[in-house]
Amino acid sequence: MGAFDQSAAIALAQQSRGPAWLQAFREGNQTAWLASKWPDRKTEDWKYTTLAPLTESDYMRFGAGAGAGDEIDAGFYEINGLECQRLVFVNGELSPELCRLGQAANGNTLVRFSEADNRQQQLINEHLGTLAIPSHHPFTALNGSWLEDGVLIHVTNDEPLPLHIVHLTRPGAQPFSARQRLLVVLEENVSATVVEHFSSDDSSQNCFLNGVTEIKLKAAARLSHYRLHLEQQDAIHIGAVYASLQRNATFKSFLLGMGGRLKRLDLQVQHQGAGSEANINGVYLCKNRQHIDIHSTVEHELPLGTTTEIVRGIVDDAARAVFNGRIHIHPGAQKSAAELSNRNLLLSNSAEVYTKPELEIYADDVRCAHGATVSQIEDMALYYLQARGIQRNEAEVMLSFGFINELINSIDHEPLQLKLRPLLSDWFGRDPRLTRHLP
16 A cells, blocks of 8 residues: 555644544444555546545644644635635644634524534534445545544525635645534524535645534525635645535535646535436546546435436646546435536547446436437637637637536636636646637
8 A cells, every 4th residue: 555554644634733522433434444454546436536645645644733833825725706714724723813703694604613512513423424424435534544634514594695615735844634513503404505625725736634424404494505616736736525405405515626636526416305406517627737536416205306407527738637427316206307518628639538427217207318428629619710810729728618508607606707708718728728718
């Protein structure tokens, strides 16, 4: 296994300064981690993703947060114009001077595990690890083994302000690891917006970030969830999002993933109440020799659930992207409706994408569809733009951006769109003149 040894990871876990009331949780995850098999190319879910980057350096230490007086460019963690409550972690450590906390709606909670009162501790113990089962995913078990702190979002009344959780990484003197844990619980008939924002400064990164988010939506709750992976291309990130939807709950999810040295995200959504709805939009972008892997699983367990999942990827240079989307309709999930679409655009002959959309249906009264495409820019579309005086390179950028623009337009919060559009324009246009016509 090289430098990333399971026993060494446990030795690091035992250096944790976490609350004593989480000790039993950590120990259970440590047992699961030691019992887990290290994924390799023979492991079906990791067939096209190698963990070699994790074994090439020694990540067996935790990073240091921002020191007093450290200057951090606000552009790496702020979203201009977004009125929000914000927590900022640097290399896994909270940076209070970068946070922005106002008065939450009456009864709502945004608190770190380490600062939770007795009632909040009880809520965390009730829900933590009930969706993210450590025996089902080795890096979920690792996250629980390393758990020192986390964030609880508990919404009991409509929360008008988005809750913005930022995880910023900066290079250390030696390679290091960082942890992220988020627990979101929405009570019945309430709504909220949560933005998870993973970023880094412009320096070459030497961090391995391991993250887990659990989301529980009770009856008729409504959550808009944004997960933005904007780290520098040398970063390594393995993360997972687990969501449970009760009766008539609505989960609106948007994922943006920029490629990295190794980037893997698992998304699991469970329809555990009749009439629940999941709308999942995703965009991933890879270039140079980057790698990104997105695995999504949607479980329809009860009737009348609805899932719409649209994921689009653009891969350039010698990069590789992997998408595996699975929708499972259980025998009792009659009258479910599910649609899964994955479209990919290759911008070079060396780019690779491996896509596998799946439907597994055990009910006979359902409406389901799935599909995937892998293509290059159409010559006819290029000719159309060039015939109107647009240079070929600029036309290629315009068509590539248009491929994902529909999903960017689906973002409800304008400040988020305004944050992402320049980043995406920079990704497409190595020459600023090529992006002059982009929004």
